[in-house]
Amino acid sequence: MKKISSRFSIAVHILSLISMLPMPTGDLIAASVNTNPVIIRKIIAQLKKAGLVNVRAGTGGASLSKTPAEITLLDVYRAxxxxxxxxxFNFHEHPNPACFVGANIENALRESMLSAQAAMEQELASVTIERLANKIVACGQRSGWADQGSV
Amino acid sequence: MKKISSRFSIAVHILSLISMLPMPTGDLIAASVNTNPVIIRKIIAQLKKAGLVNVRAGTGGASLSKTPAEITLLDVYRAxxxxxxxxxFNFHEHPNPACFVGANIENALRESMLSAQAAMEQELASVTIERLANKIVACGQRSGWADQGSV
DNA sequence: CTCGTTGTAACCAGTTTAGTTATAACCAAA
DNA sequence: TTTGGTTATAACTAAACTGGTTACAACGAG
Structure with a gap:
């Protein structure tokens, strides 16, 4: 099966980085994520459209539009x-309306699908970029990282 | 973005049908789902491998390996x-280990990803095929369906 | 003006999805 | 035992998505 794309984890990475560094450029972010700068710019474009970041064209550099405490993983996911x-969840299209099950399964199943999705989204909504950034620092300290000044 | 494939909804459709009809053939199920019989057989093969259904080769027909009350949507999803x-969730690979965020984001983020996934799966686990079949009947009655005997 | 940066468009290879055709194996019943 | 309906599976297709690349225009501070 296809997983949820890595765009989500990259977007979270980007926002965490912006929350910890002053006005990083796309190239710098690309170096941290370890991918092509265009990938970063495309994802930042989505984050910008969702109102999560501001980008300074020309001279470069990105900043958050809200405080890290106001941005949840659900915001990022939706962006x-x-x-x-x-x-x-995808639903198979056009089940046979002449069959009792085919005619009625969509209504019956969709309800369960939506609550499953809602449960997941609620969990994502409970984590903010601020909390995640703190967790990143905690992970770094636990593993004996001292060089926070580097890229 | 890519949704969760319609295989899941088709599989649920198949199991609901098997729980309500005696030994339906793949062709009959395909008619209800409104797709190619080979699609049905492939999905039934996965359900069989997961120990959810028995199939009588040659003469044809499928039956449940457990009672409808013992099969949850999570079982189907996993199958x-x-x-x-x-x-x-997918994680972007090889973030830059020389960057503080790159080195530590995976540990920090994976935890949130897994609890989001767990919340969704718990919701799926709370619905059984039995409950869904009842819901299908309820939906059918609510919309004035009387012809349960047809395919 | 210039240089680094952002914003896009166009393109590419690999994978997944959903579906089709074809063929072999199976088994009950005639 | 042959026949017919069924299951099992392989091979193939078109479309969509992912992750990535190259190329180029537009921007703006120094």
Missing amino acids: VEVVDGNEL | VEVVDGNEL
Whole structure:
């Protein structure tokens, strides 16, 4: 099966970085994520459209539009994992309406699908970029990292 | 973004149908789902491998290996949406270990990803095929369906 | 003006999805 | 035992998505 794309984890990485560094450029972020700068710019474009970051064109550099405490992982998820109808689960189309099950399964199943999705999103909404940044620092300290000044 | 494949909803459809009809053939199920019989057989093969259904080769027909009350949507999801490591979220690979964020984000973020996934799966685990079948009947009655005898 | 940066468009290879066709194996019943 | 309907599976297709690349125009501070 296809997983949720790595755009989400990259977007979280980007926002964490912006929250910890002053006005990083796309190239610098790309170096930390270890991917192509265009990938970063595309994802930042989505984050910008969602109102999460500001970007200074020309001279470069990105900053958060809200405080790290105001941005949740759900905001990030919704910004980059766009899907029609915001529905995570796909439904097979056109089940046979002449069959009792085919005619009625969609209504019956969709309810369960939506609550499963809602449970996941609620969990994402409970984590802010601020909390994640703190966790990153804690992970770094636990593993004996001292060089916070580097890229 | 890519949704969770419709295999899941088809698999649930199949199991609901089997729980309500005696030994339906793949072709009959395909008619209800409104797709190609080979699609049905492939999904049934996954359900069989997961120990959810028995299939009578040659003469045809499928039956449940457990009672409808013992099969949850999570069982179906796991049977059909196979993923390496059972992780729904993808992580971008090889973030820069020389960067403070790059070195530590994976540990920090994975925890939140896993609890989001766990919340969704717990919700799926709370619905059984039995409950869903009842809901299908309820939906059918609510919309004035009388012809339960048809395919 | 210039240089580094952002914003896009166009393109590419690999994977997944959903579906099709074809063929072999199976088994009960005639 | 042959026949017919069924299951099992391989091989193939078109479309979509992912992650990535190259190229180029627009921007703006120094």
